[in-house]
Amino acid sequence: MLYETPALHDIDEAVLAEIDDMRDRLRLHLRTTRRWEGQLRRNLTARAIAGSNTIEGYAASVPDVEDIMVGEAPIEASDTVTAEIEGYRQAMTYIQRLAEAGEDFAYSKELLNALHFMMQGHHLLKRPGWWRTGPVYVTSAEDPTIAAYTAPDAVLVPGLTAELAEWLNGGDLDAPALVRASMAHLNLVAVHPWADGNGRMSRALHTLVLAREGVVAPEFSGIEEWLGRARNTYRYYDVLAEVGGPVWSPERDTLPWIRFCLRAHHQQAQAVERQVKTTREVWSALDEAVERQGRPDRMLYALYPAAMGNRVRRATYQADAELSEQQAQRDIRELVRAGWLAAKGEAQGRYYTAGPDLPEGITAEARRPQPLREPYQGH
Template identity: 55%
Template sequence: MLYQTPVLTDDDKRVLGELDTMRDNLRYQIAEPHRWTGQLRRTLIAHAIQGSNSIEGYQVSLDDAAAAVAGDEPVETSPQTWEVITGYRDALTYVQQLARSREFTWQHMLVNALHFMMLRHDLAKWPGRFRPGDIHIDEAHTGRRVYTGPDADDVPSLISELIEWLTDGEPETPLLVRASMAHLNLVKIHPWRDGNGRMSRCLHTLVLARDGVLAPEFSSIEEWLGVGRNTYAYYDALGEAGGRHWQPDNDTSKWIRFCLSAHHQQAQLVRQRIDQAAHLWELLDTWSRRNGLPERVVSALHLAATGGRVRRTLYQRDENLTDDQATRDLRALVRAGMIDQHGETRGRFYLASPALRDLAAPALRPKEIIDPYRQ
C-alpha cells in the first residue's frame, strides 16, 4: 500500500485553478520565439541543479551550475562535488528528452537508470541498484533518528506498486497533485543507499514533464525547495506526512498544501523572470543600437546584467561566432564600460560594470512572492 492522495480542500482547488491559469499563460509566453529564451532556460535549469543538490549539502555557485548546463568546466567547484552536479545535470537532461518521448513507459529500469546517472561516480553507493538492507535517516545536528525506511525485501514490490500507479492510477487526480504524491512515495520507500531525495525531486519533475504543457525547467520546484528556510519547511512537511517509519495510512493533506504552495510561488518567480528578461533585453538592445554595436552583443550584456559570468566560449556558442568575433565583441563592451574583465587567459571572464548594473536596474526590480494560502 502506498501513501494515499488526500481529499482536496476548497483552498487546494482554488490554488490549483490559479496554477492552471499561470501555467497556460507561461506556455503562451514561451511559445513565441524570443532571443532571451535560451538564456532563461539555462538559468532555470541551473537554479534547479543548484537547489536540489544544496538540500543534500552539495554547494555549487549558480555560475558553475550554469557551466554544467552549458557543458563548460567549473571555476570554483571541487572535482568531487562536480561529479555530483554533472550527474544530476545528466539526469535532468534525460528528463527533458523523456518529456517528448512517444515510446515512453513507466518501469523499474527507468528510475534505476536516472539513479545511475546521478550516482555513477561512486559505485559503493550502488548506483542504479536497490539497497540490500535497512536504511535510516538521522538528524545531522542531534543524531536523532527521524526516519526508518521499509524493509529492503519490500522495496521491489513497493516500487512496482508505484510504477503501476504512475502508469494508470488515479488519472482524474490533478497533475500537480500526482507529481507531489509520486515525490512523497518514492522518498518514503527510500529504495537506494543514497540519492533518494534527489531522485524523488527528479521524479516529481518528470511527472510534470510528461504532461507536455510546460518544459520541465518551467515546472520544477527544485529551486524553490533549495532556498533557505524553504528547505527546513520541506523536511518538516515530509516528516509530518510520512511519519518516522513507513506509515502509508498517514494524512497527506498538509504535504499537498505545501507542494501546491511551492508550485504557486515558483510559478510567480518564473513569470517575474520572463517579464524581467523581456524588459531587460529591450533596454540592452536600445543601448547597443545607440552605440553602434551589433545586436548579438545583447546576449553577453544580458547574461552579465543578470549576475552571470560571461565567458568567451559560452558567448561564442550562443551566437555562433568565430573566436575572433567573440573576442572583438567582448573587448568592445569592455571599452564601452559595460563589462569588466577578470582573470587571465583560459580563466578569463567578464562581469557587469556599475554602468551596466545601473542601466539594468529598472528591469530587474523584484516583486513580492506571495503564499497563495495566505491571501
C-alpha cells in the first residue's frame, strides 16, 4: 500500500488553475525558438541541479553548475561537490530525453535503479542502483540520535517500488499532473529504496512525471530550485515529517503535502515566468546596444549572461556562439577593451563579468528584486 492521492478542495483547484495559466503563457513564449533560449534552459537546469544538491549539503553556485554542465572546471566547487553535481546532471539530462520518448516508455523498478546509478555511480561502495539491504532512519535535525522517520523494512522495498511503478503507469490518471508528480515524490522518498540519494531521486522523479505528462519542458517545470532555498528546505522537511509520520504510515492524510507542492509550483512558475520576461527584455536591449556600436550580434552570447549577473567563460561563449577558439578570444578581448566585460581570475580560472560601461539600464532591470505572491492567500 502506498500513500494515497487526496481529494482536492476548491482552493486547491483555484491554485492549480493559476499554475496552468502561467504554464500556458510560458508555452506561448516558447512556441517560437529564440536565440536566447538555449542559455536560458541551461541556466534553469543549473538552478534546479544546484537547488536539489544544496538540500543534501552539496552546495555549489549556479555558475559553477553551468561550468560543470558544459565540461568546464568549476571555479569554487570542490571535487566532492563536482562529482555530486555531475551525477545529478547526468540523470537530469536523461530525464530531459525521456520527456520526448514515445509510447513505448514505461515506468519500472529497473528505470528507477538506472536513474539512481546515473546519479550515484561515483559512490560504488554504497551500491548505486541496488536496493538497500538494511534499515533507514531519517534523523532529527536537532538531535541525530533521534529517528524522525523510519522507512519500511528492506524486504518490503522491491514490492513497494514495483507498486509505485505500477501506479505511475496507470494509477490516478484523472488526477492533475502536478498532483501525480507530487505523490510520486512523496512515495519514493517515504520508501527510501537506496542507501543514499533518495531525496534527490524523489525530486528527479517528480520532474520526470511532469515531463512525461507534457506539462512543460523539464527545465521549466521542476521545483528543485525553490526547494533548495533555505527557508523552503526547512518547510520541506517539516511537511514530510507531518505527512509521512514517524514510521511508514500510508494511511495518513497527504493533503498538506499536496498543498505544499502546489505552493512550490506556483511560486516557481512565477519566478520562471519573470525570468523568461527579463531574458527577452535584456536580450532585446543588448541587441539594440550592440547594433548601435556596430558590433557583431554573436557577442550577445557573451553579454547576456554578464548582464544577468552571471559570469562568462571563454569556452562557453565559444560553444554558444559556434566560434573558433581564436575568434572567441578576440571577441572577449574587444568587449573587455570596450568596458562591457571585466576580466576576473587567472589562467584556467579566468572568467568575465559585466564591465563598468555595459549600459546600466540593462543590468539594473535584470537584477531588480520582486516579491513572489502567496497562492493560498486571497482565495
